[in-house]
Amino acid sequence: MTDDPLQPEDIVKQEKNPSALSERLTKPRTLILLLVVSLFLLVGVALAAAYMFTPAPPPFTPPDSLESLAGDYPELANILQDDKLSSVYKEFLLVYQTEGEEAAYQLAKERGLINDRDEVRLTLELDTSEPAVVEGLKSELEQSGIRVTATADNLMDLAIPLEVLLPMLESEGEAQLFGGVSGLEHIMRIRLPSTIQGKHVPASQLRAEIESLSMIGADSWHAQGFTGQGVKVGVLDLEFDGYKSLLGSELPDSVTVECFCDGGQIDQMGGVHGTGVAEIIHDIAPDAELYLAAFQTDAEFQQAAEWLAAQGVQVISNSTGSNWGPKDGTSFSSGVIDNTVQQGILWINSAGNAADGHYRREFTDRDGDGWHDELIYFETFGSDTIALNWNAWSTGDQDYDLFIYDTNNSLVASSQDSQTGTFSPSAEFIRFEAPEEGKRYYAAIQSASTTGTYILDFFTNNGTVDQELISKEYSLDDEATSKLGLSIGAVYWGNDELESYSSQGPTNDGRLKPELSAPTVVSVESYGREGFNGTSAATPHVSGAAALILSAAPDFSVQQIKDYLFSHAVDLGESGSDFKFGYGRLFLGEIPTNTDLTVEISPPAGPEATTTGSPPAQTPTSNPAVTPEIGLAVPTASSAPTTSPEPVEGKSEEDESDMLLVVAVLGTLACVGLAGLLVVGFIWMRISAGRRKANEMNLSTMGGATSGAYGGAEEAAFSSMAQGAPPAQAQQEANVVCPNCGRANRGEAKFCNNCGFKL
Structure with missing residues (x-):
């Protein structure tokens, strides 16, 4: 048996009958899908690359270290290489040496070296707090014309008047001035005084003023006669301007005050922050006695705390804090707070406004x-x-x-x-x-x-x-991380939402802080219509509430007051205690029917402080037992968070490997996207070439191939009829007309043998 010679019409049929895959790929919807997928892949890779591979940081010229400049300024070499001296004083002397007195003075003002009386300020850290040593060093410094403004524990604050300083620089040389102080016995470090600041949020971030007495339940306690009577509350702050004008109205008729700021007057420190704090306490506990103490440095902080304790206060409210410190309860200020609490005084501190x-x-x-x-x-x-x-x-x-x-x-x-x-x-x-x-x-x-x-x-x-x-995590002020103090976050009064700036825990050693949150954005006379915002305003709410509790239960211990506050707080955020709201938002509940408030209350068990050598943390029992009849349900007991938020770490070697893997995946996806576009282009070219070739073949075989095609169709029709097929069916199979060019095709044809159009 021999094969029939290949006819022109057979060539046309082969060109017009592609494989099933080719047929799928040539469908318009398939081409569109391939095109869209390819474009999505390329756009996705581009966006991912733009997100992951950010541009290099802007260039800056790394400065020479101060120590490296010692060779250029041999007269300052010893001071520039002095490990005890803070670098800002080295900069001051260097600018004085190179740019003169005026430039050095300007630097000192900008960097906080000079106070309002044109005195250079320093804090000495000693290796001992032995009174005899401290007094001996103080006497030695004062003989040189240096004023010792405060001493506390191993800290000593100094002030050097410019009128004394400048002659010293001229006669003794820049290096001898601070070098002489640094060389004295028992001095470990010379640094700037502390950076403690109030926690009021600037006016640009404030909202409407409000009243919060009913929100925390204080109005019910007032109605029952509990107004803070017989309770002494201390307010520790940086400034109390204008307090005298509020006596007998927004403040009690009289208050006891003391200023530990060097040479300052308590109502002339340049701000109303502490006055606003005192106003809130007075609103909540109007019959409590107030003691106002102003300070600025670490040493003055301790002096003020000791003075308040000596006055017999039962509560201290401190709405100040510092971002500088270990934040694990081991700092100098944490020690002052814990020592105060161990004397039976409840210390309430703002958590801070540093979350943002x-x-x-x-x-x-x-x-x-x-x-x-x-x-x-x-x-x-x-x-x-x-x-x-x-x-x-x-x-x-x-x-x-x-x-x-x-x-x-x-x-x-x-x-x-x-x-x-x-x-x-x-x-x-x-x-x-x-x-x-x-x-x-x-x-x-x-x-x-x-x-x-x-x-x-x-x-x-x-x-x-x-x-x-x-x-936002780990953003607490250092003072808010003490082992025994109580720290307070801030919620907006209108909806109990956490303020974005309110500092969050945990402490750096993993303890629960803050323990409570309280309302902020309140109306006080000191701030006018601007309102008083920040954790500074939230903290005195708790201080005033503690005074109300003590007026009802004078014998309550510090821990009992905490227990009552924790157990009555309105649970917010995650169920149970958390590092944002603590145990919840302050609420006193309805006044108990037993007016002596003798109850056994324990909050949910929180994490315990275990740092060696530190005062032990108060550890409550696990199950609250609340006996008074109150109007607010006690929150469900739960333990404090068992896991602390992990710090965001930089990229390790494993991260580098992960990055390479991501790069490889993105590169592969990009290649797939490009390949998809190439496939779409190739298929489109094949279709176009096939149509051109079919047209050329039809033109070259117009006489024979075309009539052969028709003859083949007719023969197939007669053959079908001869085999018993109905004539109409045979005629239908032979008369498949191309809707594109109008030519007739055989019934089984899938593509027009004239124009290549799909049938």
Whole structure:
């Protein structure tokens, strides 16, 4: 049997009858789908790459370290290499040497070295608190014309008048001035006085004024005759301007006051922050006696706390705090608070307003240039205090430096203190005057001398970091992390939502803080229609509530007051206690029928403090037992969070491997997308070429091939009829007409043999 020779019409049929795959690929909807999928892949890869591989940070010129400048200024070499002296004083002397007195004075004003009386301020940290040693050192300094303004424990605050300082610089030389102080026996460090500040939020962030008495249930207690009578409440703050004008109206008829600020008057410190705090306490506990104490430095903080304790106060309300410190309950201020509580005094502290101004990451240096890979962009509302802490407080020998640049990449300020051992704080802080509100800066962090990788905590006290950099967890003020004090967060009065700025826990050693939250944005005379906002305003709500409890139950211990507050708080956020609201929002409940308030109340069991050498934390029992009849249901007992939020870490070697894997996947997807587009293009070219070839074949075989095609169709029809098929069916099979060109095709044809159109 021989094969028939290939006829032209057979060529046409082969061209017009592709495989099933080719047929699917040539369908218009298939081509469109391939095109869309390919484009989606390419766009997705582009977006992912843009998100993951951000542009390199803007260039800035790394400054010379102060120690490295010793060779250029041999007369300052000893002071520039002095590990005891804070770097801001080195900068002051360097500017005095190179740019003169006026430039040095301007630097000192901008960086907080000089007070309003044109005195350079210093704080000495001693290696002992032995009274005889402290008195001997004080006498020696005073003989040199240096004023000792405060002493407490191992701290000593100094003030050097410029009229004394400048002759010293001229006669003794820049290096001899601070070098002489640094060389005295028992001095470990010379630093700026503390950075404690009030926790009021600027007016630009405020909302409407409100009244909160009914919200916390205080009005019911007032109606039953419990108004804080017989209770003494101390208010610890930085400033109490205008308090005298409010006596007998917004404040009691008389208050007891004491100012521990060097040379200052309690009502002339430049602000009304403490006055507003006292107003809220008086609104909630109108018959409580108020004791107002003003301070500014760490040493004055201790002096003020000791004075309040000596006055017999039962509650201390402190709406100030610092972002500088270990935040694990081991700092100087935490020690002052715990010692006070151990005397039977309830200490209530603001949690802080730093949640929007906190950045927490692990130090990373992938390119090995000694700088943290990420720049920290932030915005300030004016004068600011910037703090950088890292978790090496137990050793003190890991050294990072902090540099602030403006968006023009000009260096604004730096802190390059030396961390050389046990007595060196693992922190840097900078005070500077921003020329305008809302100005943007960025922080760069350098590893000066480190042997490991540590977690960095960056804070701006009077501003916010960029949204994508914010770390709300671990944003507490140092004072809010004491073992025995009570710390308070802030909720908006209208809906009980946590204020975005309200600092969150846990402490750096994993304990629950804050323990309570309270209303903020309240109307007080001191702030007028602007209102009083921040955790500063929330804290005195709890202080006033504690006074009401003590007026009903004078014998309650500190722990019993806490237990009552915890057990009656309105649970917010996650069920049970959490690191945002604590046990919940302050609520006193209806006044108990047993007016002596003798109840056994225990809050849910919280995490215990286990730090060696620290006062033991009060550990409540696990099951509350509330006996008085009250109008508000006691929140369900639950334990404090069992897990702490993990710090956001930098990229380790494993992260680098993960990054390479992601790069490989994205590269593969990009290749697939490109391949899809190429396939679409190839198929389209094949279809176009096939149509052109079919047309050429039809033109070249117009006489034979075409008639053969028709003849074949007719023969097939007669053959079908001969085999018994109905004539109509045979005719239908032979007369499949192309809707595109009008030519007749055989019944089984799938493509027109003239134009290639699909039938």
